Every structure is written in C-alpha cells, then in structure tokens.
Amino acid sequence: MDRAAFAAIIPREIVSMSEPLIRITDLCKHFPVRIAWPASANVPLTERIAKSLSRRKAAVKAVDGVSFDIMPGETLGLVGESGCGKSTLGRTLLRLLDPSSGRIEFDGQEMTELSQSQLRPLRRNMQIIFQDPYASLNPRMTVGATVAEPVEIFSIAKNNSEKERIVAELLNRVGLPVDAANRYPHEFSGGQRQRVGIARALAVKPKFIVCDEPISALDVSIQAQIVNLLQDLQKAEDLTYLFISHDLQVVRHICDRVAVMYLGKVVEIADVSSLYSVPLHPYTQALLSAVPVADPSVKHERIILGGDVPSPIDPPTGCAFHPRCQVANKPPACFQKVPKLRKLGVAHQAACHFAQRHDQQ
Ligand SMILES: Nc1ncnc2c1ncn2[C@@H]1O[C@H](COP(=O)(O)OP(=O)(O)OP(=O)(O)O)[C@@H](O)[C@H]1O
Ligand SMILES: [Mg+2]
Numbered sequence: 001m002d003r004a005a006f007a008a009i010i011p012r013e014i015v016s017m018s019e020p021l022i023r024i025t026d027l028c029k030h031f032p033v034r035i036a037w038p039a040s041a042n043v044p045l046t047e048r049i050a051k052s053l054s055r056r057k058a059a060v061k062a063v064d065g066v067s068f069d070i071m072p073g074e075t076l077g078l079v080g081e082s083g084c085g086k087s088t089l090g091r092t093l094l095r096l097l098d099p100s101s102g103r104i105e106f107d108g109q110e111m112t113e114l115s116q117s118q119l120r121p122l123r124r125n126m127q128i129i130f131q132d133p134y135a136s137l138n139p140r141m142t143v144g145a146t147v148a149e150p151v152e153i154f155s156i157a158k159n160n161s162e163k164e165r166i167v168a169e170l171l172n173r174v175g176l177p178v179d180a181a182n183r184y185p186h187e188f189s190g191g192q193r194q195r196v197g198i199a200r201a202l203a204v205k206p207k208f209i210v211c212d213e214p215i216s217a218l219d220v221s222i223q224a225q226i227v228n229l230l231q232d233l234q235k236a237e238d239l240t241y242l243f244i245s246h247d248l249q250v251v252r253h254i255c256d257r258v259a260v261m262y263l264g265k266v267v268e269i270a271d272v273s274s275l276y277s278v279p280l281h282p283y284t285q286a287l288l289s290a291v292p293v294a295d296p297s298v299k300h301e302r303i304i305l306g307g308d309v310p311s312p313i314d315p316p317t318g319c320a321f322h323p324r325c326q327v328a329n330k331p332p333a334c335f336q337k338v339p340k341l342r343k344l345g346v347a348h349q350a351a352c353h354f355a356q357r358h359d360q361q
Helices: 003-009 045-053 086-093 116-123 143-153 160-173 178-182 190-202 220-237 248-254 272-277 282-289
Strands: 022-035 056-070 075-079 101-106 126-129 208-212 240-244 257-262 265-271 342-345 348-350
Touching: 022 086, 056 086, 056 101, 056 265, 075 086, 075 248, 086 208, 086 240, 126 190, 143 160, 143 178, 143 190, 160 178, 160 190, 190 220, 220 248, 240 248, 248 272, 257 272, 257 282, 265 272, 265 282
Parallel strands: 075 240, 075 257, 126 208, 208 240
Antiparallel strands: 022 056, 022 101, 257 265, 265 348, 342 348
C-alpha cells in the first residue's frame, strides 16, 4: 500500500511515527565577505586612512543553526521576509551549497561529509524547482532535451526510443502537449515553462523536491494551476516537499507544517492549523496580520513591522527580532539571550522568551 493510502486510513500521529526523510541539525551556512571597518574617531588619522582602504573579514550568517525534520510525504512550508535565508537553506540541505557546519541526513543517511561523487546517487532522490522558470531553463535547448538531460545523466533509459517515451510521458504528466518536446523555452508562457521545470525535476523519480518560490513569478491566474499540479503529483508520486514561499495563503493551502525564518534562524515551526490560529512568535503574528481576510466582519488588526531587517553580518544581540518586536516592556532576556525553539504545543515550537504554551491540537 502506498503512503497516501496508508495516511488516509491511519491516524496522522501514527503516520508521523515513521522516520524523517530529511533531518537537519544545527545547520549553518555562513558566506565569507569583506566589509568596511566601522568608523572610529579615537584612532589616529593614518590608521583611519589605512583602515578605510582595507576591508575586514566578516560572514553573512544566511543560515544560522537551523534544525528540523521533514517527514515522508509531507509538505513543509518555509516563509519569511526577503533575505532571511530561505533559498540558502533549501540549497544547503540539498548540498548544492556546502554547509559551514551542522548535519544533514537524507533517508537515514548522513550526507554532510559526502564528496560530490559520493553524493551523486543521492542526488537522484532530491530535486529543486526554481522561482524563475525562464532563467532556470537553457534557452538554447529544446524542451525535450531539457527534460531528457537528467534521464541521460542518471542512465535511466536503455536506449533513445525509451528516452523519448519517458520524455513524452513526463510532458503529458505535467500537462504539456507532446509536440512541446521540439520547441524552445521562449515559445512558452511562464506557467508552461514552470511545467517544463517540474517535468525535468520529476524525470529522475525523486523522493524530495525543494520548491523555491515556484509560483511567485507567475500570473495569479496561473498560480493555482501550478499549485494543483504540485499537489496532484505529490499524491501520485509520493513526494515530499520543502515549499518556500512569500504567499502565506498558498502556504496555508498546500503545507502540512510551516517553519518561519528570521535572519537565518527558524523562529517558529508548527502544523498549519496551530500556526495560523495561534501564532506564538511576534514576528509570525506580524506576518499573518498582513494576510487579507475574506470576511469583512472578522476583526483584523494589521501589525506594521518598524525598521528594516537587520544585517545578517551583524545581527542584534539577544533575540535578533527585538529591535522590531511589537511586544511592549520586553524583559532583559530579549536583549541578552538568544531564544531557543521551545515546544509550546503538541506540534508547535517557537523561539520567543515571551511565548506561552497552548493546548490546541
Ligand atoms: N553567495 C553569497 N554570498 C554572500 N551572501 C549571500 C550569498 N547568497 C546569499 N547571500 C546572502 O544571504 C542572505 C540570505 O539570502 P537568501 O537568498 O537565502 O534569502 P531568501 O530568504 O531566499 O530571500 P528571497 O525571499 O529574496 O528569495 C542574504 O543576506 C543574501 O544577501
Ligand atoms: Mg530566495
């Protein structure tokens, strides 16, 4: 029996007792950069001039100590403002970027230390769909060649006719006409190009796909079609998704659980119903308050976040969110201690010194 059928008859808690497909532990990705020295009036002029001509070493803490599991068959949403580290996290957990520290396990196998050649067989199980379907496709390759490329790389077809059959099946699977194989990406609309990207990702029969904002570059009218396609494919192919998005309404619709990122850290992670009904972190509360509500009778207070996102090179002390936090009379801990994720509900964790437990399932 496949997992979807199993999940339909067995309570979710029991399904979720299976082993995680992905487990990341304390994952960090810091990019080394060189930046200007801070201005200081107390140093002699010659030293100041020398410093102004040089650069100091620093690190962009794009992902800074993230831990979570993704269970087989589930969709974990990843949300947060631009620059908070969502794409870097998605790419690092696929080992498209090398982690600075921490662990990544895929299907029980430790993959943090594997070399690129050792990673090769695992790569087949893990794919990525990008935001911009035009930039991610080679304009000089036909759609057929684009979809066939991974089939060739992983020697999936025995001969050319089998390869052509697989490509035709994949194009059909994602709702493209068979003659699409002989055409080039520029001949297609944005939604169709995204379908090509999905067909290419599916070509190797992966278990896990990172969907990095797969619909944000598309017209609103097309977005729902791509979301539906991703959901259909998930059921049919037993896929597990990490779904990166800015669109909290889509995330609510498509995801089982959601992780909220702020400045390289996960500040809250919960099942969809808890996150949307009892958001615990003030940052999540602010993000959700910006989501339009269809029913005008529902009282809806918009929380406006003040200031810009601080630099991931030099994040604020204590809770990195404290300079923008709307909670009044913050305790000293907010300025001094980095809050850790705490279990505050059945499937709900938040990293806020203030957040209180709730009993909602
Ligand atoms: N190669 C790099 N070198 C230095 N800094 C980088 C590099 N790649 C990303 N960053 C920085 O890492 C941080 C996280 O970037 P990332 O692209 O992961 O954010 P994001 O949450 O995906 O943003 P968006 O929603 O805009 O896609 C940003 O401050 C970004 O400038
Ligand atoms: Mg991104």
